[in-house]
Amino acid sequence: MGATIAAGGLCGWSLKDALAQPLERLAQGIPTVVLGQTKWESKIVGLGTIFRPEGQWTKKESDAVIGMLIENGINLIETAAVYGDAEERVGSALRPFRRDKVFLIVKSTKVTKDGLLRQLESSLAKLRTDYADCLMLHNYSTFIEYDRVMGPGGGFEALLQAQKDGKARFLGISSHGCSVIMSAMKSGKFDLFVLPFNAAHREFARALDLAVRLKANTLIMKPFGGSGLLKYNDKDPLQLPVTLSVAECLGYVLSHPGARMAIPNMSTPEHVKGVLAAAATFRPLSADEKKAVEAKGDRVHAGVCLECPKPCDKACRTRVPVSYILSHVQDMHRLGYNHRRWGDEYQVLEHDFMDCDGCGECEKACPRKLSIRKELENYEKTIRENHFADVLMFEKTYR
Ligand code: SF4
Ligand code: SF4
Incomplete structure (x- = not known):
């Protein structure tokens, strides 16, 4: 102390x-x-x-x-x-x-x-x-x-x-x-x-x-x-x-x-x-x-995307923006589903979770061994349950 x-x-x-x-x-x-x-x-x-x-x-x-x-x-x-x-x-x-x-x-x-x-x-x-x-x-x-x-x-x-x-x-x-x-x-x-x-x-x-x-x-x-x-x-x-x-x-x-x-x-x-x-x-x-x-604390930490250099994104052949979606999920928990940010600062994504074919390559690349496919599934569910329309949006700086 x-x-x-x-x-x-x-x-x-x-x-x-x-x-x-x-x-x-x-x-x-x-x-x-x-x-x-x-x-x-x-x-x-x-x-x-x-x-x-x-x-x-x-x-x-x-x-x-x-x-x-x-x-x-x-x-x-x-x-x-x-x-x-x-x-x-x-x-x-x-x-x-x-x-x-x-x-x-x-x-x-x-x-x-x-x-x-x-x-x-x-x-x-x-x-x-x-x-x-x-x-x-x-x-x-x-x-x-x-x-x-x-x-x-x-x-x-x-x-x-x-x-x-x-x-x-x-x-x-x-x-x-x-x-x-x-x-x-x-x-x-x-x-x-x-x-x-x-x-x-x-x-x-x-x-x-x-x-x-x-x-x-x-x-x-x-x-x-x-x-x-x-x-x-x-x-x-x-x-x-x-x-x-x-x-x-x-x-x-x-x-x-x-x-x-x-x-x-x-x-x-x-x-x-x-x-x-x-x-x-x-x-x-x-x-x-x-x-x-x-x-x-380590157990909490273990399940969290730390936005490392994003090998998950590179591993994805269908160009799902995995790291973005995972950090978005965390932000949604943090800021609430209705935060104005989702409407104001995002633009249309070229690809999203719907492009996932479940191959699992992103999980192999993730150093934290996150259950990325499960997260993507939950993300879709959350979006639907919250009538959240901005799923196809992302930050301009992402690319
Ligand atoms: S599981 Fe889905 S998100 Fe992950 S690499 Fe395969 S297609 Fe991409
Ligand atoms: S590899 Fe894992 S920890 Fe790194 S950005 Fe992707 S999901 Fe997050």
């Missing part, structure tokens, strides 16, 4: 007992951590705010739940211009509170200085505030992108400008590229780092090891898998599908000494309760417990 996580919480309570408590009690019982040079004392769980379509939060619910979280000490919220209407919702929920009750992270994907400064103005207006506690470069995962945003006229200059103008107190970066985030940590230019880490995807452990050495402040996104691998279970707020529980995932992530806190998205008010119960009863896992959780 991060040595700076304060003792406290509802340790000694069973999760089921905790779940029976009112949300307020749970939120109050969550241990805290101080985020290094920002000196902000935060609960070990903050709020990531992609309001997923399947979550179906009404505006009233997001006002009420975010308000309740703030009242009870969940005082770090991470949002981004590209998270749908998240900024407006957070801005609305923050209205009754003093601005300094919450550490607000604002993220921007804009690469240029001018673009980022313009987007910052728009974000601050939606959030109904005149400054971000941390302004972050959002999702810089390759060195090509990173070098561009850090170069002359790039977005990092906007971060410095915003800091000079009093519109950003601290600076940060989020990334899905392990080497990139490690390079950013070594640069000494950022105060906070957002990176993905969970029991199934542990690639970023080496970045967290570096964070320990550099005393870098890391916030963990996707502690429950994020990409739908460990999607919330609607019937039981403590249990994730497959083999892992909310408490195991959170316990695993926060037990890494380089992880300061987690910022999960919580899809519905019920999920909020499951996450708060797990956080309030958090205790660091023992080495054996970590191994056991990792073994479960």
Whole structure:
């Protein structure tokens, strides 16, 4: 566990007992951590705010739940211009509170200085505030992108400008590229780092090891898998599908000494309760417990297409876009079947799953030994059951 996580919480309570408590009690019982040079004392769980379509939060619910979280000490919220209407919702929920009750992270994907400064103005207006506690470069995962945003006229200059103008107190970066985030940590230019880490995807452990050495402040996104691998279970707020529980995932992530806190998205008010119960009863896992959780994570991982160099596509004589379909299936689980993306960003495929003749060559080529033919069958079923018409669409960049 991060040595700076304060003792406290509802340790000694069973999760089921905790779940029976009112949300307020749970939120109050969550241990805290101080985020290094920002000196902000935060609960070990903050709020990531992609309001997923399947979550179906009404505006009233997001006002009420975010308000309740703030009242009870969940005082770090991470949002981004590209998270749908998240900024407006957070801005609305923050209205009754003093601005300094919450550490607000604002993220921007804009690469240029001018673009980022313009987007910052728009974000601050939606959030109904005149400054971000941390302004972050959002999702810089390759060195090509990173070098561009850090170069002359790039977005990092906007971060410095915003800091000079009093519109950003601290600076940060989020990334899905392990080497990139490690390079950013070594640069000494950022105060906070957002990176993905969970029991199934542990690639970023080496970045967290570096964070320990550099005393870098890391916030963990996707502690429950994020990409739908460990999607919330609607019937039981403590249990994730497959083999892992909310408490195991959170316990695993926060037990890494380089992880300061987690910022999960919580899809519905019920999920909020499951996450708060797990956080309030958090205790660091023992080495054996970590191994056991990792073994479960490996089982989850084993069934997932990692979009490797796609030998499956090359093996297919009838040109079924196997890797695309498998990643589409995962995205559909993650974003929901009705996500607008399916209509907006795709064009007609030349081939699809109907071209599969069942030869099995793709499975022989797949290093993960996935049951691709079964997945294609399920895909067709899903499309039919959901009256999903965009099956023949795919991204322009695919070819
Ligand atoms: S099983 Fe289907 S998708 Fe796989 S290689 Fe054969 S034809 Fe292509
Ligand atoms: S070979 Fe397997 S893991 Fe790689 S892209 Fe194809 S289905 Fe996914």
